[in-house]
Amino acid sequence: MKPSIKLSSVSVEFPIYDPDRSFRKIVLKNSVGGLIRNDAGAGGRTTVQALTDVNLEIFPGDRVGLIGHNGAGKSTLLQVLSGGYFPSSGNLEVNGTISSLLTLGMGIDPEETGYENILTSGLYMGMTRREIRSIIPDIAEFCELGQYLYMPVRTYSSGMSVRLSFAIATAIRPDILIVDEVIGAGDAKFAGKAQARMEKMLSKANTLVLASHSNDILRTFCTKALVLKAGRIEFYGEVEAAIEAYQALA
Structure with missing residues (x-):
């Protein structure tokens, strides 16, 4: 069987071009994980080694949880899988369509209307116009924005923008779903509805990669970790076994 995702000796490093500012190094290290090193062969350049020699195969039907302390490299790995970061070395092979729920609101144009953003987001995710039209009623009903969908997103409150982004991101059914924590959206009234929609999407995903600090979520939605x-x-x-291995590292 051909893997949905295959990583071969993948490493990711981020150069820091102002190594004297130690605060920036600390923030970057905590954000992406890995190790900070000084590379004398590169003119004294400082780099963060976020991922090192990662080899991984994820097959259709696999539901994989990512476990690790903050800064272990989970978010970097998810960004590589979703195409947000390119490996510094090694190879990534993806077979199938991917949808990622990593940063809500990414790609939303504040000058476009809600409906226009639905269209452009769908096109960006590789959908046809016919496919996009088929999911518009579901998005409109779920986000509960009514006539505001005809207005520019810059006129929305922050909560309204999040609801639109969440509705768009969870409306499609990809071959591979990438999720960083189980996120909610909007105010308290909307949060329960968003949680139920997210759980439904997770349960129906064919191939899933999910980062979470919750053992209960990992046990519910994942078959491997x-x-x-x-x-x-x-x-x-x-x-x-993965949870036990993680606890042994603490």
Whole structure:
């Protein structure tokens, strides 16, 4: 069987071009995981090694949880899988359509109307206009924005923008779903509705990669789990065994 996702010796590093500003190094390290090193061969350039020599195969039907401390490299790996970051070395192979719920609101144009943003977001995700038209009623009903969908997004409140972004992101049914934590959207009244929609999407995903700090969520939605530490894979296997391996690292 051909894997949905295959990573071969994938490494990701980020150069820091102002190494004297240590605060920036600390923030970057905490954001992407891995190790900071000084590379004398590159003119003293400082780099953050976010992922190191990652080899991984995820097959159709696999539902993989990512486990690790903050800064272990989970978000960097998700960004690589979704196309947000390119490997510094190694190869990434993806077979199938991907939808990622990593940063709500990314790609939303404040000058476009809600309906225009639905169209452009769908086109960006590789959908045809016919496919986009078929999901518009679902998005409109779920986000509950009514006539505001005819208005520019810059006229929305922050909560309204999040609801539109969440409705768009969860309306499609991709081959591969990439999620960083189980996110909600909007105010308290809307949060329960968003949680139910997210859980339904997770349960129906064919191939899933989900980062979470919740063991209950991992047990509910995942069949395998991967433990990351300082940008390296420490364990990949059954969920309970992965949780035990992670706890042993603490």
